[in-house]
Every structure is written in structure tokens, then in C-alpha cells.
Amino acid sequence: QIADEIEAHFLKNAHGPLKGRRILVTAGPTVEPIDPVRFIANRSSGKQGYAIAEALRNHGAEVILVTGPTHEKIPAGIEVKQVQSAREMMEASNAALPLDCAVCCAAVADYRPEIETTHKIKKERGGLTNIPLTENPDILKTLSQMKEGRPRLVVGFAAETDDVLGHAEAKRNRKGCDWIVANDVSPGEHCAMGGDRNSIILITDKGDEAWPEMSKADVARKLADSIAEALRGPTLVKAAE
Amino acid sequence: QIADEIEAHFLKNAHGPLKGRRILVTAGPTVEPIDPVRFIANRSSGKQGYAIAEALRNHGAEVILVTGPTHEKIPAGIEVKQVQSAREMMEASNAALPLDCAVCCAAVADYRPEIETTHKIKKERGGLTNIPLTENPDILKTLSQMKEGRPRLVVGFAAETDDVLGHAEAKRNRKGCDWIVANDVSPGEHCAMGGDRNSIILITDKGDEAWPEMSKADVARKLADSIAEALRGPTLVKAAE
Incomplete structure (x- = not known):
């Protein structure tokens, strides 16, 4: 771990193209409790988000990673906030402002159970016939x-x-x-979820760019390059405030 | 891994008290899909169930471990069936019959979404206001x-x-x-879920036995000892078929 810190220190101080930029990355799933033992969640390993956070760090950015529960290793040289629910992720994202850039990679639950019970719901007491839902805050939209x-x-x-x-x-x-990174997660597809490779389409105001299948680390590096370029020039329409 | 296999081979052939006994252990959570990205699950690390499977193997039993998704290492010298849903776990458990003993340690979802959609449910198309549920098969009861x-x-x-x-x-x-292994998983409690220690009460036809807090490996060994004793003698009322 000390070696990681030293490595991260050198990588981060490499006068990279994102030096001085403050960037939020959200990653992983959110977990929405039904009761103390049951929950609703999304399938997300967090691998792509963690790789992006690391690639941005390696380009010199000050990275804040807001992450749901994953089994990924906490990366060095990055400020990490661990959260469970979408509401916690929204709060931690707001707390990270002001930001030069936000990369919303997390699989945030659109909905959560309307009521979270603090005691385990018992089947023999009538149990559950349905779970009423309510909308979660929309981090990307916000x-x-x-x-x-x-x-x-x-x-x-x-x-x-x-x-x-x-x-x-x-x-x-x-x-x-400004941008959307799209991928196909059909059950039948060569699925990105959980694996180490990804095949994405980058959608910007300039059009759609289909990237060939590559490792998630390579997707991360290529995306970090594109972000560095976008933040360098005056090319972003929406940035012209 | 070869070392594990060799170790398991020697452990299993140790003429243990459960030699020749065929024992099912279920472990981990079940995962009940809502759509290709969303699911309902239970909090369960699988640690206690895997430890029990290993302890029974070490006592010479032929162990079949039917497990939901966990991050535990697949144990050597044990027949492992990986499943997702309660229905799959029920089917794999039935397939394991005949058995001398079944240890149902898995956190099986009592309910599953009534309908599993094969396409991701879109929020902008009305989305989800509630998730109608239906009862899952009851493996322990069955x-x-x-x-x-x-x-x-x-x-x-x-x-x-x-x-x-x-x-x-x-x-x-x-x-x-015949027996229930009970534990307290209150959010405020020194919680067994995910941790390496456990504090249980063993409930049998002879009464309740509160065990002191110990490691999950020790709980497993002590339970394997009790199982070996129960299967040796004619002490089980229900076994007198």
C-alpha cells in the first residue's frame, strides 16, 4: 500500500494534462434497503468507474470517487467516499462541488422502496405482496x-x-x-457487466464515436484523454457560460 | 489450488466421524432479478455456510454446497453448485437427495418479483411504481x-x-x-453479517444452547461436531423412521 501511495504520488505529480482539475467520478451500484436484510440493487462491479478514476488521477487530476459497495481495491491518491443509497451518493456528489468535470459512471437505482422498515419483514405476518417504490434523486440530471x-x-x-x-x-x-458513454448490457450480449473488457459508443455534441472493444483500463485512458482535451480547449458549447 | 486439493484429500480421508455421510449445505444470498440490471437480494456473505461445508468435509462427509453468488473462495474437496435464484437453489437441493443431513444456511429470498422483464425497465416510459411479488419455494420447509x-x-x-x-x-x-441456528442481525447489534465472528443459539428438541461469541470457523467446527454426534446415535426422534 505504501508502494501504491508512492506510485500514485509520482503519477499524480507528473504535470499531466489534468493537473489542477477537480473531477468527480461516481462508481458501483447503489443499494436501497427494504429492511435490515433485504435490498434492491443494480448489477455493477464498479470496475469501469474505478479504472476511470485512476486514469484521471494519472493525468494529474484531483479525483473524488463516490462509490457504492464494490469489491474493487480502494485506489491510492484519490479521495474516496463510500456510500450505499442513491440519496447518499447525491449528497456526497453535491459535497464534492465545485468541479471542473463529473463522470457519472455509477449504476444508480432510479427507485427505492417507499418505506424502509427497521425490523425484518416476517412472511408469517402477511409478509410482502409488493414493494411500493418512490423515485430517487437523479444525480446526472441534477x-x-x-x-x-x-x-x-x-x-x-x-x-x-x-x-x-x-x-x-x-x-x-x-x-x-455533455457526453454519454453508452454500452449494451443485454443478457445475450458479450456483456460489459462484471467483466474486464468493454465496448462503448461515446456520444458528444459532435456525434457518435463507436470505440472498438478494449480493456476497461484502455476505455478509461482513452476517456481521460478526451476529457483532458475537452477541458483544455474552448470547444464545449455548454462550458461557454 | 493443487495444494488445496491435496489438503482436502487428506482431510476428507481422515476416517472422520462423518465418513460416508452425504450432507447438503446451502450458503450465500439468492438473487431475484427484476430486469437485466435490477435485482432484489439478501445481505449474506456466505462465510458461515462455506465454513460449515469445510468443517463437515474435514469430518469426512461427502459435502454438496449449493451457493448463491458470494466472494468466498470455492472450497476444495466439495461438490459446489452455483445458483442465483431461490428456484434454482431449490432445484439443486432436490437434485442432491438422498441426504443424511441438510444444513440450510443460505439467506433465501422469501419473495421474488412476479414478472421478470428481459428488457431494462425505462423510467421515462412510466417506469416502476411498485414491484409485485410472489412467494418463492421454501427449501427448508420442503x-x-x-x-x-x-x-x-x-x-x-x-x-x-x-x-x-x-x-x-x-x-x-x-x-x-430438527435444529435451528439463530442469530441476531439487528442493525445496532454486533452484526454477524459480513463479519468473521458469530454468536448463535442452537435450538434443538432438547432445548436452547447459547454459544459464546466465536469465529465463524469455530461455530462451523462445533456445529459439525454436533451433527456428527446426532448422526451417530439413535437420539433423533424424527430420524426414527
């Missing part, structure tokens, strides 16, 4: 549509099972984020 | 109440948050199992 102090670049992720490009482009418009 | 070929000893687990002993004793009667 950051994208900030009236004041919006991060210059907000990047969302779209894990889709059908009409990947159509859904992802619609998501970009609906949320108001 | 094994306990078999009319023919019931395992001589069926052991259930009860993770409770209030009135631990009362709920656990009621569970023993309701399910028809």
Missing part, C-alpha cells in the same frame, strides 16, 4: 442542469438492453449532460 | 416435511432482528426442521 456553478463537462453512462444508441442519445438530451 | 426420504437431520438458520429466540423457536416448529 449536476447537468445546475443553474450556477455547473461542472464544465458532465459525462453520463447509459447501460441499455435494446436500441442502445437511440436510448443513449435520448438520455443525453433528457438529462442535459 | 426438505423438513418430505414424506419419503427425508434427511435424518435438517438444520435451519434464523437471522432475526427482534425476539430472536421466540422467532427462531417458532420457525423450527413452522418449518418442521
Whole structure:
């Protein structure tokens, strides 16, 4: 771990293209409790988000990683906030402001159980016939549509099972984020979830860019390069506040 | 891994007290899909169940471990069946029959979503306002109440948050199992879930036995000792078929 810290120190001080930039990365799933033993969650290993946080650090950025429960190793040289629910993730993301960039990679639950009971729900007492849900805060939308102090670049992720490009482009418009990283998570597909490789489409105001399949570390490096370029130039329309 | 196999080989052939006994252990959570990305699950690390499977193997038993998704290492010298849902766990448990003993340690979801959609449910298309549930098969009850070929000893687990002993004793009667291993998983408690230590009460036809807090490996060894004793003698009322 000391070796990691030293490595991170040298990597971070490498006068990288993102030196001085403050960037939020959200990663992993959120976990929404039903009662003390049951919960609703999303499938997300956190691998892609952690790789992005590391790639941004290696480019010299000051990275804040807000993460749901994963089995990934806590990376060195990064400020890590561990959260469970979408509400906790929203709060930690807000607390990270002001930001130059936000990369919302976490698989945030859109919904949570309306009521969280503190005692285990007993089947023999009538149990559960359905779980009433309520909407969670929308972290990507909230950051994208900030009236004041919006991060210059907000990047969302779209894990889709059908009409990947159509859904992802619609998501970009609906949320108001600058970029969307889209991938296909159909059960039948060569699935990105949990694996070490990924095949993504980067959707920006300039159009769609399908990247060849590569390791999640390579996706992270390539995305960090693109972020560094976007934050360098005056190319972002939405950044022209 | 070869060292593990060799170790397991020697441990298993140690002419232990459970030599020749066929024992099922269920462990870990079950995962009940809502759609390709969302699921309902239970909090369970699988640690106690895996430790029990290993302790039974070390006593010479032929162990079949039916396990939900965990991050535990697959133990050597044990037949392992990996499953996701309660229905899959029920099927794998039935397939393991005939058995001398069944140790149902898994945190099986009582309920699953009534409908599993194969496409990701979209929030912007109305999304989810509630999740209708349906009852899952009850593995412990099914094994306990078999009319023919019931395992001589069926052991259930009860993770409770209030009135631990009362709920656990009621569970023993309701399910028809021989023993219940009860523990307190209240959020405020020194919680067994995920940790390496456990504090249990063993409930049998002879009464309740509160064990002092010990490691999960020690709980496993002590339980394996008790199982070996129970399967040796003619002491089990329900075994007198």
C-alpha cells in the first residue's frame, strides 16, 4: 500500500494534462434497503468507474470517487467516499462541488422502496405482496442542469438492453449532460457487466464515436484523454457560460 | 489450488466421524432479478455456510454446497453448485437427495418479483411504481416435511432482528426442521453479517444452547461436531423412521 501511495504520488505529480482539475467520478451500484436484510440493487462491479478514476488521477487530476459497495481495491491518491443509497451518493456528489468535470459512471437505482422498515419483514405476518417504490434523486440530471456553478463537462453512462444508441442519445438530451458513454448490457450480449473488457459508443455534441472493444483500463485512458482535451480547449458549447 | 486439493484429500480421508455421510449445505444470498440490471437480494456473505461445508468435509462427509453468488473462495474437496435464484437453489437441493443431513444456511429470498422483464425497465416510459411479488419455494420447509426420504437431520438458520429466540423457536416448529441456528442481525447489534465472528443459539428438541461469541470457523467446527454426534446415535426422534 505504501508502494501504491508512492506510485500514485509520482503519477499524480507528473504535470499531466489534468493537473489542477477537480473531477468527480461516481462508481458501483447503489443499494436501497427494504429492511435490515433485504435490498434492491443494480448489477455493477464498479470496475469501469474505478479504472476511470485512476486514469484521471494519472493525468494529474484531483479525483473524488463516490462509490457504492464494490469489491474493487480502494485506489491510492484519490479521495474516496463510500456510500450505499442513491440519496447518499447525491449528497456526497453535491459535497464534492465545485468541479471542473463529473463522470457519472455509477449504476444508480432510479427507485427505492417507499418505506424502509427497521425490523425484518416476517412472511408469517402477511409478509410482502409488493414493494411500493418512490423515485430517487437523479444525480446526472441534477449536476447537468445546475443553474450556477455547473461542472464544465458532465459525462453520463447509459447501460441499455435494446436500441442502445437511440436510448443513449435520448438520455443525453433528457438529462442535459455533455457526453454519454453508452454500452449494451443485454443478457445475450458479450456483456460489459462484471467483466474486464468493454465496448462503448461515446456520444458528444459532435456525434457518435463507436470505440472498438478494449480493456476497461484502455476505455478509461482513452476517456481521460478526451476529457483532458475537452477541458483544455474552448470547444464545449455548454462550458461557454 | 493443487495444494488445496491435496489438503482436502487428506482431510476428507481422515476416517472422520462423518465418513460416508452425504450432507447438503446451502450458503450465500439468492438473487431475484427484476430486469437485466435490477435485482432484489439478501445481505449474506456466505462465510458461515462455506465454513460449515469445510468443517463437515474435514469430518469426512461427502459435502454438496449449493451457493448463491458470494466472494468466498470455492472450497476444495466439495461438490459446489452455483445458483442465483431461490428456484434454482431449490432445484439443486432436490437434485442432491438422498441426504443424511441438510444444513440450510443460505439467506433465501422469501419473495421474488412476479414478472421478470428481459428488457431494462425505462423510467421515462412510466417506469416502476411498485414491484409485485410472489412467494418463492421454501427449501427448508420442503426438505423438513418430505414424506419419503427425508434427511435424518435438517438444520435451519434464523437471522432475526427482534425476539430472536421466540422467532427462531417458532420457525423450527413452522418449518418442521430438527435444529435451528439463530442469530441476531439487528442493525445496532454486533452484526454477524459480513463479519468473521458469530454468536448463535442452537435450538434443538432438547432445548436452547447459547454459544459464546466465536469465529465463524469455530461455530462451523462445533456445529459439525454436533451433527456428527446426532448422526451417530439413535437420539433423533424424527430420524426414527
